Amino acid sequence: MLHLSTLLLQIGVILVAARLTGFLFRWIHQPQVIGEMVAGILLGPSLFGWIAPQLSEMIFPVDSLGYLNALSQIGLILFMFLVGLELNPKELRGRGRLAVITSQSSIIAPFILGMFLALFLYPRLADDSVSFAYFSLFIGVAMSITAFPVLARILSERGLLNTKLGIVAITTAAVNDISGWSILAVLVVLVRSADAGTSLLLTFFYVGIYMLAMIFLIRPQLKRIEAWYIRKGMLTQNMLAFVLLCVLISAWISEWMGIHAFFGAFLVGAVMPKHGMFVHHLYEKLNDFSVVLLLPLFFALTGLRASIGLLDGLEMWFYFALILIVAIAGKIGGTAVAARYGGMTWRESGSLGILMNTRGLVELVLLNIGLDIGVISPVLFTMMVLMALTTTFMTAPLFEWVYYARALPKLYKTPKQEAEEPTGDIL
């Protein structure tokens, strides 16, 4: 039975923790979202459940988490729609050899290194209910992911979007996002069809039909909505309702087919016409509600599932260090070497690698899917969450150190100057 008071208390506690920690992180010149992610971890067994287990059990009783989870899933569906909305395939055209090389390399290098890492981790942190093929593919994808929204905001805030570095970074991250989610979608289909005993060919057939329908049936309807928006000159509630309905139906269909609901939401965002102010208004309408209210719930649930206490003993911390080293080396190294080969200076190449190393919320979404479908164990989940936090946390200061402060000393802003400028929430 739903205890509304418990749910409201949970949401209140999570919101306060997320805003306070987010503010603290903004204060130390980090994206607010990292603070919110950390707040989620702190509300779980890693801190709150450890220092006040009874209070934690009172606020977050296990049998009440289903409602919180449902709300957070809605938030993630909206978020994935927004991630898709931010991707503009037309921007990928004509970006040249450099963008192609770096985008391919920034996926392939960490993916391959992740698969090699899986050879080491599989006998130690997996069990025989998951095959090596699924396990290694998942680790590969987890290493390859880049948080496109975080990267875009970092570049935007520093006025680098239209520089050579910014253009290559955005293109690379966009290709990276599409490739990463596509590989993960295939992996989820493989695992789920193996578990449920459904025909793989039939599932892929459904997925193919669904993609074609999205492109040739739904996209024209979305274009009509856009035309309606242009005529009216504003985003009406009916337009918003239609778009949300498309998102929910697409999420439902993709969940039914055996890929995750998130992919359906992402796809609607990706096929949405990207002209003019329509997308901008749509983004603004949904972003605040999703980011301020619903995403912190997802962070808290992720925190409740991750427990740093599971990393007991040097052996576990050694595995974590290994994961972190492989994640950083694969992403920064793979991208930087390719960018250098493509004609960038070492400093620019390194900066690009550092930007691509940010994993942020996108990685947390992926890790939760991995835990849900049983490909990774809770302790590996915890290690990967810590890796995602660390790589996201290190992006801004490392980028400033390598590129911003040294390459463009005149444009470098002091922390005081930066604090005086208004900054938005960063996903």
Add this chain to the structure above:
Amino acid sequence: MSETTKSILVYFSTLLGVGIIIFVVLQIGSKLQAPASVGGRWKLEPSNNQLALCVDLPMTQTEVTLEIHQSGSHLQMILPIDSTNLIFNGRLDGLQFNTMTGGDAALVFSGSLDRQSETDILSATLAGTDCQIPVSLIGVRMEERLLSEGGH
């Protein structure tokens, strides 16, 4: 050779190389053996009366369910007794497991997994200084995994 042809050759060579590497890693990995899967919920038998020789089991509790959280060979077993949980930590070695609670009056929960039968069977013994005699237990798997919860 034109620049374009060279680029296409490099691109496809790289793709081929990546494909070969993935194939080789998957081949090597398929020969690796991960620890046996014991994670999930297990219904413990026999009767509560025998279990009560080791732990304070209330008369109202009619069923004991053991939860096992697994990460590789690392195990965390949770035995809910009344409103408290007995937590055993330990390792799996092949099909044998050995776990114990923390604290002074440690309880040891050890045994083995039988995967020959249709349903996995856990044969275990609960022993410790507080136990009058070691208690033998048989566990029957209730479900495969505990996917949505924390723990080992």
